[in-house]
Amino acid sequence: MEKIRRNERMSVMMKILAGEPGKMSTLNRFCEMFGAAKSTVSEDVDALRKVAREFDLGEIETVTGAAGGVLYRPVRNRESSLKYIQGLCRELSGTERVLPGNYLYYSDILSTPDIVNRMGEILATEFRDANPDFVLTMETKGIPVAFAAANALGTPLVIARHSSKVYEGSAVNINYVSGSGNMETMSLSRRAVRENQRALIVDDFLRGGGTARGMVELMREFNVSVAGMGFVMSTLTPEKKRISGEKSLMTLEVREGEIPEAIVRPSAWLNPA
Amino acid sequence: MEKIRRNERMSVMMKILAGEPGKMSTLNRFCEMFGAAKSTVSEDVDALRKVAREFDLGEIETVTGAAGGVLYRPVRNRESSLKYIQGLCRELSGTERVLPGNYLYYSDILSTPDIVNRMGEILATEFRDANPDFVLTMETKGIPVAFAAANALGTPLVIARHSSKVYEGSAVNINYVSGSGNMETMSLSRRAVRENQRALIVDDFLRGGGTARGMVELMREFNVSVAGMGFVMSTLTPEKKRISGEKSLMTLEVREGEIPEAIVRPSAWLNPA
Numbered sequence: 301m302e303k304i305r306r307n308e309r310m311s312v313m314m315k316i317l318a319g320e321p322g323k324m325s326t327l328n329r330f331c332e333m334f335g336a337a338k339s340t341v342s343e344d345v346d347a348l349r350k351v352a353r354e355f356d357l358g359e360i361e362t363v364t365g366a367a368g369g370v371l372y373r374p375v376r377n378r379e380s381s382l383k384y385i386q387g388l389c390r391e392l393s394g395t396e397r398v399l400p401g402n403y404l405y406y407s408d409i410l411s412t413p414d415i416v417n418r419m420g421e422i423l424a425t426e427f428r429d430a431n432p433d434f435v436l437t438m439e440t441k442g443i444p445v446a447f448a449a450a451n452a453l454g455t456p457l458v459i460a461r462h463s464s465k466v467y468e469g470s471a472v473n474i475n476y477v478s479g480s481g482n483m484e485t486m487s488l489s490r491r492a493v494r495e496n497q498r499a500l501i502v503d504d505f506l507r508g509g510g511t512a513r514g515m516v517e518l519m520r521e522f523n524v525s526v527a528g529m530g531f532v533m534s535t536l537t538p539e540k541k542r543i544s545g546e547k548s549l550m551t552l553e554v555r556e557g558e559i560p561e562a563i564v565r566p567s568a569w570l571n572p573a
Numbered sequence: 574m575e576k577i578r579r580n581e582r583m584s585v586m587m588k589i590l591a592g593e594p595g596k597m598s599t600l601n602r603f604c605e606m607f608g609a610a611k612s613t614v615s616e617d618v619d620a621l622r623k624v625a626r627e628f629d630l631g632e633i634e635t636v637t638g639a640a641g642g643v644l645y646r647p648v649r650n651r652e653s654s655l656k657y658i659q660g661l662c663r664e665l666s667g668t669e670r671v672l673p674g675n676y677l678y679y680s681d682i683l684s685t686p687d688i689v690n691r692m693g694e695i696l697a698t699e700f701r702d703a704n705p706d707f708v709l710t711m712e713t714k715g716i717p718v719a720f721a722a723a724n725a726l727g728t729p730l731v732i733a734r735h736s737s738k739v740y741e742g743s744a745v746n747i748n749y750v751s752g753s754g755n756m757e758t759m760s761l762s763r764r765a766v767r768e769n770q771r772a773l774i775v776d777d778f779l780r781g782g783g784t785a786r787g788m789v790e791l792m793r794e795f796n797v798s799v800a801g802m803g804f805v806m807s808t809l810t811p812e813k814k815r816i817s818g819e820k821s822l823m824t825l826e827v828r829e830g831e832i833p834e835a836i837v838r839p840s841a842w843l844n845p846a
Contacts, residue, residue, distance in 0.1 A: 310581075311625075315588070351581040357588050400739070406734075411720070411740050413720065447716075458684065465729070489680060491678060492680065
């Protein structure tokens with residue numbers, strides 16, 4: 301085999317590590333891949349860590365010891381996250397996206413991969429110290445961003461449904477009061493989670509918090525604790541939600557009038573000041 | 574600014590390009606980022622292309638001309654894809670995952686990010702020459718893999734719903750016959766797609782093809798052509814589906830008996846021979 305250069309080894313490692321966020325790779329994996337000594341690969345990793353930090357590409361972490369290795373976390377710095385969300389807010393604000401009933405059309409934003417991945421990374425950065433074992437969402441619109449957050453954290457995604465399906469096996473059902481004030485059902489397969497795990501709740505939209513409250517109660521049924529709650533957007537009113545401690549990326553206010561106007565702002569916690 | 578080394582430039586470019594599959598970056602973007610000459614960046618790209626191919630990490634494509642630049646495609650070679658799917662088949666086969674009614678439990682597989690991303694890349698590799706403008710799926714279970722395929726192709730994801738929602742704006746509804754033989758409704762926001770686009774249909778499961786047939790008809794209402802259809806799993810029976818030309822990653826057969834057993838195999842088209 302031709303000798304593999306440092307620039308080649310580093311590029312390959314960056315691709316592999318960044319493609320598997322939160323997943324530990326042993327140095328041996330790369331030693332074998334490149335036919336290189338551990339000291340060489342170790343120097344490569346040091347150089348990668350430095351360059352990743354310099355260009356705000358995330359963190360390369362090294363864990364020493366027998367079960368050790370190297371892993372990548374798509375951590376975003378607060379300034380670049382705020383700038384990104386400000387750009388989204390400009391795109392969502394105005395009169396064009398307001399629907400009858402003062403709803404905001406943003407399904408397109410919620411399913412455009414590069415936007416969704418970035419939002420997932422920002423939420424993952426915020427909640428990674430809470431150490432969730434999985435990300436929980438309620439079908440449907442929040443699934444892509446919840447998946448992106450799970451991907452960035454290196455955890456599974458768990459999806460609660462409106463009703464239990466034959467192909468999910470036995471399930472736990474709870475009733476909850478939805479935003480529209482109706483009683484609804486939320487269902488989760490018994491196989492989906494285990495006792496004493498930690499859930500990060502991620503969803504696209506928070507108004508009164510009924511659905512989020514339902515997810516909290518669903519987790520209680522499984523003896524799972526809630527490590528955090530992140531949303532893409534929350535409405536300014538009602539100010540008091542049925543949950544607390546949540547973080548959303550943006551807040552929505554719709555100014556009524558002949559032509560209603562949406563005002564979308566980055567949430568206060570994103571401000572680095 | 575300290576001079577940035579080739580190994581640093583290449584690692585950064587690999588991370589950025591691989592993080593935005595199918596999205597063109599100009600060489601100028603990197604020239605500015607590194608304070609480097611175009612000829613230097615161009616040599617870096619050549620080296621990246623070579624190493625990406627050598628380690629089966631995907632393709633780095635260069636497009637020349639005024640609108641030109643460089644982009645990454647997570648193309649997987651057939652051998653490694655087959656090997657990966659064979660591993661999944663081993664995990665899914667057996668008696669443990671068979672549910673009452675001979676359904677197979679694999680919701681966990683459908684929402685584990687690294688598995689979902691890999692399946693999405695394999696489908697994207699297969700259908701990229703069909704040039705889809707977006708990926709279409711029907712809620713709920715197929716959303717993560719459809720999102721991963723859209724991500725790998727660099728296209729938006731479009732999600733059809735069971736009913737139209739107030740926050741999606743005006744919608745087109747069609748009726749279709751589901752797998753269970755019931756008439757159901759499928760709904761898509763008018764804003765979601767444009768005339769004359771090309772859709773790649775991706776979903777988790779294909780039995781009779783009723784839902785898939787519904788998606789094809791829904792696209793007809795929008796004057797959108799279907800560029801391809803990819804599924805995670807299809808059942809061996811009924812052999813004749815209500816659609817044709819589809820590709821699935823795995824086929825499922827459940828052998829009845831006191832303890833029913835699932836036999837899951839890679840689909841024939843994945844065989845490189």
